[in-house]
Amino acid sequence: MLKNECAVPRGGLTVPLLARPEELSRLRRLTRSYLELWELEALADTAQLCVSELVANVILHIGEGTPITLRFSAHGWRLRIELTDPEPHRIPVLLSALEEAESGRGMALLDAIAADWGVALHADGKVTWCELDTVPGAPEHLPENPRPVGADVLLNLYGRTEPTSGRLGDAVTEDAAVRLIADVLHWLSAHGHDPDTALDHAQTRFEAMTAETSRWN
Known part of the structure; x- marks a missing residue:
């Protein structure tokens, strides 16, 4: 099979x-x-x-x-x-x-x-x-891949605590995610790290995880 x-x-x-x-x-x-x-x-x-x-x-x-x-x-x-x-x-x-x-x-x-x-x-x-x-x-x-689940927990704690659905829910979720990413980049900069380098590393890691997940779909 x-x-x-x-x-x-x-x-x-x-x-x-x-x-x-x-x-x-x-x-x-x-x-x-x-x-x-x-x-x-x-x-x-x-x-x-x-x-x-x-x-x-x-x-x-x-x-x-x-x-x-x-x-x-x-x-x-x-x-x-x-x-x-x-x-x-x-x-x-x-x-x-x-x-x-x-x-x-x-x-x-x-x-x-x-x-x-x-x-x-x-x-x-x-x-x-x-x-x-x-x-x-x-x-x-x-x-199920635990990473999206963990991200959802972070977004709930960050401010998306009320359930939403449809296009409005998607927009609220995306806005919360963008604000979370922006705040993380500000945190990196404030602690002496290069946000651009962190973004590059995050993109590389995301692509590697996506390729690994696609092997099983």
Whole structure:
């Protein structure tokens, strides 16, 4: 099978809701329907379990009725499930077996069934995410490129904290990125570095990373 034939389609689904126990059955049905649409039925049971654990963790540790956003996306050989909540100070942790017996399964089940998981902090909340392999034996170094994700975190902290969409959202994002780059260049100059040299090095690095990424697309 060719490399591109086993890569899952690109796209995404975003579901805003309130973290309540009665929403779990609807989310499980939605998860299965969406993965069937993507022809990823084999992952449906595992993905449903991940969704249930992510939402249940918010209900248990932040509170029932917390506004959350669930997002599914597929990149390369990974299905990614993200849950956004407004509480950046309560970070999910992997508990010991004894601690899990006291407080529930916690993130241990997620750690056992997902290919990878983690937490990304933002100025106004956090994203707890997990990834599932869509192809058995997929190379471990092919998850979503973390650099754009890291840049998005920087832009959120820099000032793009309100969600935007469409052309306006693109313009706001580009303006924030340009201002961030300009401020970094001013910082370099103020500390005795040559901004032009830094830009040249950044361009060379960007081209090298782009060439490396294109090998897998």
